[in-house]
Structure formats: C-alpha cells, structure tokens
Amino acid sequence: MEITLNHYLAVAAVLFAIGLMGVIMRRNILIIYMSIEMMLQAANLTFVAFSRFNNQLDGQVFVFFVITVAAAEVAVGLALIVALYRLKRTTQIQDLTTLKF
Amino acid sequence: MNALFFWLFSGGMIVCALAVILNRNAVASALCFTFSIVFMSGLFVMLNAFFLAAVQILVTAGAVMVLFLFIIMLLDLVAMEHMPRQKVWMGCTLVLALGFLLLVAKTLHATPEGFITQNSLKTSDHRLVVKPQVRADGTTVDIVLSQNDWDKYDDTHRIGRLLFSTVPGKTSYVAPFEITSLLILVATIGVIVLCKQEERPRPRSREEITREAPPVEPKEKALKT
Numbered sequence: 001m002e003i004t005l006n007h008y009l010a011v012a013a014v015l016f017a018i019g020l021m022g023v024i025m026r027r028n029i030l031i032i033y034m035s036i037e038m039m040l041q042a043a044n045l046t047f048v049a050f051s052r053f054n055n056q057l058d059g060q061v062f063v064f065f066v067i068t069v070a071a072a073e074v075a076v077g078l079a080l081i082v083a084l085y086r087l088k089r090t091t092q093i094q095d096l097t098t099l100k101f
Numbered sequence: 102m103n104a105l106f107f108w109l110f111s112g113g114m115i116v117c118a119l120a121v122i123l124n125r126n127a128v129a130s131a132l133c134f135t136f137s138i139v140f141m142s143g144l145f146v147m148l149n150a151f152f153l154a155a156v157q158i159l160v161t162a163g164a165v166m167v168l169f170l171f172i173i174m175l176l177d178l179v180a181m182e183h184m185p186r187q188k189v190w191m192g193c194t195l196v197l198a199l200g201f202l203l204l205v206a207k208t209l210h211a212t213p214e215g216f217i218t219q220n221s222l223k224t225s226d227h228r229l230v231v232k233p234q235v236r237a238d239g240t241t242v243d244i245v246l247s248q249n250d251w252d253k254y255d256d257t258h259r260i261g262r263l264l265f266s267t268v269p270g271k272t273s274y275v276a277p278f279e280i281t282s283l284l285i286l287v288a289t290i291g292v293i294v295l296c297k298q299e300e301r302p303r304p305r306s307r308e309e310i311t312r313e314a315p316p317v318e319p320k321e322k323a324l325k326t
C-alpha cells in the first residue's frame with residue numbers, strides 16, 4: 001500500500017480536530033494553550049506534505065517561520081498566564097469572568 | 102516498509118495527542134505532547150524534511166515544552182485534577198470534531214490521490230540555482246547550477262539557499278526572516294514586562310533605620326499612640 005498525500009492530509013486533519021476538541025473541552029488554560037499549539041503543528045504537517053508533493057521547498061521555509069512565531073507566542077502566552085495567576089490565583093477558565101457581560 | 106513507518110508514526114502521534122486532551126494531570130499532558138511532537142518529526146523525516154524534523158525536536162519538543170512544564174510546576178495545579186468531567190460537553194465537542202473530520206474526509210475523497218513521487222526538487226525555480234561567483238578581476242557573475250549540483254545539496258543547504266537568496270524579481274524570504282527576529286525581540290521584552298514583579302520594599306538594615314529616625318523615648322511613644 002502506497003502512502004499518498006491524502007494520507008498525510010487526513011492525519012493532519014485528525015490532529016487538528018483533536019486540538020480543536022481540546023480547546024473547547026478543557027477548562028485548564030494551560031491545556032487549552034497546548035491544544036492551540038497542536039493545531040499549529042497540524043498545519044505544519046500539511047505544509048511539509050504539500051512541499052514534498054510539489055517538490056518545492058517554500059512550504060518548508062513557511063514551517064520554519066511558523067515554528068519561530070509559535071515559540072515566541074508561547075513565551076508571551078505563558079507570561080500572560082503567570083500574570084493572570086498572580087492576579088486571580090487560578091488557571092481555570094470558568095473563574096475568569098471579569099469580561100463576561 | 103514506508104507504509105509501516107507511516108502508520109507507526111501517525112498512530113503514535115494521534116494517540117499521544119488524544120492523551121494530551123484526556124489526561125487530568127497537566128504534567129502528563131505536557132509529556133504526551135512532547136511525544137506527539139517527536140512522532141511528528143518522524144513523519145517529517147519520511148517527507149524528506151530532515152532540517153525541520155531536527156528543528157521541531159529542538160525547538161518545540163525541547164524549548165517550548167520545557168517552558169510549559171516549568172509553568173505547570175510553578176503554578177500549583179494539583180487542586181484541579183479532581184473536578185468532575187462534563188460528559189455532555191465532551192459529547193458536544195466530539196460531535197463537532199467528527200463533523201469537521203467528515204467534511205475533510207469528503208473533500209479528500211473527492212480529490213484524486215496525490216502520489217508523492219521521489220523526484221528531485223524542481224530547478225525551474227531560478228531562485229534556487231543561482232550562485233554568485235567572484236571573478237579574478239573582482240566582478241561577480243551569477244552561475245546557474247545544474248540539476249546535478251542541486252541534487253548534491255542536502256536539505257539544510259537547500260533551505261538556507263532559499264531563505265537567504267536575493268535574486269531581483271523573485272520571492273525572497275530575507276525580509277520575513279528579519280521581521281521574525283524583531284518579533285522575537287518584542288516578545289522577549291514583553292515577557293519581561295509582563296512577569297516583572299512590583300518592587301517590594303527591601304528589608305532595611307538596622308543602621309539605616311537608626312540613622313533615619315533616632316529611637317524615641319518610651320514616654321513619647323506612649324503619648325503618640
């Protein structure tokens with residue numbers, strides 16, 4: 001059985017769906033953050049698969065940028081979570097209702 | 102053989118990803134995510150993206166997940182592990198995810214199978230094959246590499262050439278690269294500003310206290326209060 005582009009795309013879609021489930025289902029803000037990272041990684045996998053399929057390297061350069069930006073984003077996001085924890089003493093989203101109308 | 106490794110890596114990746122969102126212990130979730138990233142690097146290797154596989158392990162599995170574990174252990178998250186699961190809500194998200202997957206499955210079903218060929222990279226893209234060379238009289242000329250030369254390069258070399266090549270009229274990644282460095286600088290400063298504690302009064306030494314206010318007589322103190 002030959003592994004085609006569609007197999008890679010399907011696996012990336014499953015990973016993205018799992019990340020989406022995590023974002024909606026979990027209440028812990030850190031796990032939600034991890035799930036967002038997972039969705040980014042799923043997009044990365046799609047990029048690399050298409051890059052290989054088209055025999056062009058531009059997709060891989062994009063993944064390089066995505067990884068860099070994701071790392072910066074994680075640093076800022078975790079700093080925000082720490083600041084939030086200092087203020088509210090919680091990381092559960094149901095306790096963070098200050099902006100709720 | 103190829104198929105075996107594909108199923109091994111993708112299966113491991115999916116199982117670890119599921120463990121991330123189903124685990125109650127945040128530390129275990131983070132470790133599962135690390136394993137998921139390692140499996141994904143395996144898939145990258147199968148797609149001939151060796152450089153990205155290494156970067157993925159170093160940056161995401163190494164640096165980012167260490168940061169996550171650091172924060173999880175810094176904030177005490179033990180108390181939240183005993184909250185009851187919300188079964189109905191979990192069912193709703195599962196339905197949503199399955200709907201998404203159904204959509205993707207239908208799309209993939211409608212598209213023809215994309216066979217991944219073992220062709221070498223295309224050299225029709227002239228950004229990749231230009232190599233400036235300095236002549237004896239000091240002028241530079243662009244020499245177009247042959248397909249043979251291009252095939253000899255490894256993955257990292259090719260990405261580096263594509264990333265830093267500046268051929269006029271072609272897409273160049275030099276400006277995005279520099280902007281990314283600026284972004285990281287801004288992120289670093291932002292993190293420091295966000296995490297900076299309010300300055301607490303430092304405990305003063307005995308000499309400082311006595312120098313500022315000479316010890317009051319017991320009588321006066323009693324009057325004041």
